[in-house]
Amino acid sequence: MLWKSWIALVAALLQPGKSAASAVFQDPDTGLTFTSDFILYKADGRGITYRIAIPDNAQNYVPYDAVVQLVVPNDVGWAGLAWGGSMPRNPLLVAWKNNNDVIISPRWANGHVSPQPYSGSEYTIIKGGTKSNSTHWQVTALCKGCTAWTVPDTGAQRWVLPGGSNRLAMAYSPNKPSNAASPTSSISIHEVHSYWTHDFARAKNPNFEATVQRLIA
Template sequence: MLWSLYFGLLALVLRHVAASTLYLDPQTGLTFASDEKIYMNDKQGIIYRFAIPDGIDSTATPYDTVIQIVAPREVTWAGLAFGGTMDKCPLFVAYRSNGGQQAVTGSIRWAPGHQAPVPYTGANYTVYKEGTKSNNTHWQITARCTGCTSWIPEKNAATKYMRFTGSNRVAMAMGLKPVANPNSNTSDIDYHYMHAYWDADFKMATNANFTTTVQKLKGFEATS
């Protein structure tokens, strides 16, 4: 897997467009905190969204999150790092598949250092039929992750938790070269075209009826 993790090499400068905005998704019924990352000519962008449960009462509580990524068709893969860096935290990677019932492939990965990430067994995910699609201009994935908001970065280290009352530093990367096997959730992916990080507003992402809403959604897969 050729996803380079060194942020200082061959990266394009990303312009931070704006703070998180509220997005009410008619397909899933969830409220998302939404951020668009521009990567080309101040026009083309990738949208990253988060939805989380309301009512979490401890800063040391892991919780599920639903992720939604919307990317132009020319984007061959898009990645999201929950820890704001590409190493020692859960990574969600998605790419458009080659036909089949599921339009987009999702995967959870982990990089122990500045090296290619491998499949991550510390988290599970489900890709939902509602909110996962592909057409002639864009592809979109909607997936729930269990185990992405808390993790142990390395042996004997303290558990890290994502905040639920304010902003969290997250990171993204994306590519424009074809994925080796787009129907496989462990496929090699090429070196990133660009990467960036930002502060996502998780307070905006809370959903009072998160569990009830998510239980109504239909999953393509549940895997680790």
């Protein structure tokens, strides 16, 4: 029975739209308003929290900056986020803890292969929102180049629209990258992946640019 229960949960994890509606989170460390989703990766209830904050003046079909925050259990080797809702052909975030530091690596994959370093997006870690304790680590970062991109083989434009909900995807591995100190290190194949619909409309922040500039100064 336990084995069947585990299979059922894994099957549920791999289907889109299985998380509850995004919650609004007022972050005391940064002062930003995020929308937040908790995505399971283990049958025992362990999961990774993904949060997004965006400017209140962000417009459809216009690139805009975003702040992303991950809260990750210490047993996670690396955690991933796909801004386009699937692994291939969209900006990927891969993050892991290296001793007392957190590494964020922008990645891209043209298929279901190991994602390679990607120069089209850039992350600036916000130290005031990045911390760890005995059970979890948290990273908060400004991303430029995550909400709009061009698909290389077709030239098609893709967008993360700020006025509603967007499908995002996550991936998890228990294994750290081969060279955890390097953001370009090779990474292991993910053990679990999942999808959810994330609310961007309620993630809007007035004075976003000024707040972010203060946080990264």
